[in-house]
Amino acid sequence: MSPNVVVSTCLAFMVVLSAWNLSQAGEASxxxxxxxxxxxxxxxxxxxxxxxxxxxxxxxxxxEDSLPAIQDCINMGVxxxxxxxxxxxxxxxxxxxxETVDRTTNGVGRISDKxxxxxxxxxxxxxxxxxxxALTAHKIPTLEEALAVIRGKIxxxxxxxxxxxxxxLEAVRRLGMTKEAxxxxxxxxxxxxxxxxxxxxxxxxxxxxxxxxxxxxxQGVRPVAFEIVFVNPGYLQRHAKDITGNGHRLWxxxxxxxxxxxxxxxxxxxxxxxxxxxxxxxxxxxxxxxxPQTLLDYLxxxxxx
Numbered sequence: 001m002s003p004n005v006v007v008s009t010c011l012a013f014m015v016v017l018s019a020w021n022l023s024q025a026g027e028a029s030x031x032x033x034x035x036x037x038x039x040x041x042x043x044x045x046x047x048x049x050x051x052x053x054x055x056x057x058x059x060x061x062x063x064e065d066s067l068p069a070i071q072d073c074i075n076m077g078v079x080x081x082x083x084x085x086x087x088x089x090x091x092x093x094x095x096x097x098x099e100t101v102d103r104t105t106n107g108v109g110r111i112s113d114k115x116x117x118x119x120x121x122x123x124x125x126x127x128x129x130x131x132x133x134a135l136t137a138h139k140i141p142t143l144e145e146a147l148a149v150i151r152g153k154i155x156x157x158x159x160x161x162x163x164x165x166x167x168x169l170e171a172v173r174r175l176g177m178t179k180e181a182x183x184x185x186x187x188x189x190x191x192x193x194x195x196x197x198x199x200x201x202x203x204x205x206x207x208x209x210x211x212x213x214x215x216x217x218x219q220g221v222r223p224v225a226f227e228i229v230f231v232n233p234g235y236l237q238r239h240a241k242d243i244t245g246n247g248h249r250l251w252x253x254x255x256x257x258x259x260x261x262x263x264x265x266x267x268x269x270x271x272x273x274x275x276x277x278x279x280x281x282x283x284x285x286x287x288x289x290x291x292p293q294t295l296l297d298y299l300x301x302x303x304x305x
Contacts, residue, residue, distance in 0.1 A: 033152070034153070035152050035155075038079055038080075038154070039155075039179060041079070042079075042182075042249065044247075045244070045247070045248075045249050048303065048304050049304065050280055050284070050285050050287060050305065051079040051080060051249070051285065051286045052078050052079050052292055052299070053078070053079065053080040053081070053082050053157060053251075053286060053292075054078045054080070054082060054288075054289065054292040055255050055288050055289060056069070056082060056083065056084065056097055056128075057069030057072070057073055057081050057082070057083055058070075058072035058073040058076055058081075059127050059290075060072075060127065062126075062127075062136075062138070063124035063126060063129070063136055063138050064097065064104065064129070065083050065084055065095045065141075066095075066124055066136075066138050066141060067141050067145060067149055068138060070083070070150060070154075071149060073154060073292065074149075074153045076292060076296065077296060078292050078296070079154070079155060080154065080155040080156065080157055080286075081150065081154055081155075081156050082156075082288060083095050083156065083157075083158065084096060084097040084159045084161060085143055085158055085159065085160045085161060085164045085168050086099065086111045086112075086162070086164060087111070087112065087162070088114060088119060089113055089114055090115045090116055091167075092142060093142060093143035093144075093164060093168060093171060094111065094119060094140055094141065094143065095141045095142070095143060095145075095146050097159075097161075099111060099112070099161070099162075101114070101119070101122060101140075103125075103128075103129040104124055104125055104128075104129035105122040105123060105125060105129070105140065106122055106123050107119075107122040119140050120139055120140065123135045123136060123137065123138065124136050124139065143158075143168065150177075151177060152180075155200075156180060156181050157181075157182045158172070158181050158182070158183060165183070166195065169183060169195065172199065173199075178199045179199070179200070181199055181200065182199075182224070182225070183201050183202070184201070184203070184227055185201075185203070185204060186203070186205070186209075187209075188203075190220065193220065193221040194220065194221060196221055197221055197222070200225075201221050201222075201223050201224065202224060202226060203218050203223055203226055203227070204227045204228075204229065205227065205228050205229070205239075206229040206230075207230040207232065207235045208229075208231070213228070213239045215243060215248070223248060224249060225248055225249035225250065225251050225286055226248055226249075226250060226251065227252070227253070228243075228250070228252060229252075229253070229258075229259055229260075230261060231261055232261060233282075236252070236261075236279070236283070236284070237282055240282055240283030241283065243283070244285065249285050249286050250284050250285055251284075252279055252284050252286070252287060252288070254268065254275070254276065254279070254287055254289050255290050260279060263275045263279055265289055265290050265291045265295075268294075268295075268298075269291065269294065272294075272298045276295060276298060277298075277302070280299075280304060
């Protein structure tokens with residue numbers, strides 16, 4: 001083989017190799033991260049895709065609203081973790097559902113009467129707490145500690161209690177997590193709703209309020225979903241198409257009776273088709289549950305994920 005042929009062959013090989021490397025780099029740069037996939041699913045719902053939200057995180061093997069419970073949700077493959085925000089006497093945002101520490105820790109008293117330092121001396125109880133629950137080695141997390149675990153791995157619904165709604169929103173903005181957090185509220189004014197234009201927002205609409213659901217009234221804030229709370233199945237049947245037909249997701253809660261009529265986790269454990277299945281059949285595509293693993297398994301078996 002002549003030297004010219006060898007050189008030409010080498011040059012051709014180098015061109016092919018460079019093109020292959022560029023194509024691989026392009027594929028890598030366009031590949032979606034797990035969080036990007038979750039965002040895409042949330043923003044552009046597709047038929048037969050139901051998202052699972054873990055109520056107070058995944059507390060079956062850890063204290064509710066705790067860092068290990070959040071990590072368990074990430075490991076489980078849950079789409080979104082719901083956690084609750086309270087504020088301390090020294091204006092620090094912490095994660096806990098109740099206004100007092102009695103049920104979930106070895107302490108007593110109102111969170112708003114205690115400083116963060118005082119709360120950090122307490123220990124969380126197993127699971128949902130209560131008088132008989134054993135103590136763990138885990139502490140009450142701050143909002144920032146919880147968001148540090150969540151960042152880049154899972155979506156979060158921040159159920160901001162009392163006066164914590166706007167301070168929580170500001171904390172999320174400061175941490176650069178506006179497209180990882182979902183906020184929800186009921187009966188907000190148009191002015192207050194407008195504060196949520198840069199984050200995921202979900203109006204809460206309750207049948208008992210007696211106010212007709214007008215999806216168009218919320219378009220200024222571009223809600224990604226609507227949460228409906230109802231006691232009569234007919235309420236879901238009347239409004240599901242208005243919500244999902246306009247590109248919004250439809251969220252219901254199945255933790256106990258009265259949130260989604262009688263369609264509850266406890267009943268779904270006995271007959272999932274008649275409860276979780278009924279809701280999905282009637283347009284629901286986001287379910288908040290206390291049984292995230294069982295719901296995930298059910299949805300996967302039904303090819304709804």
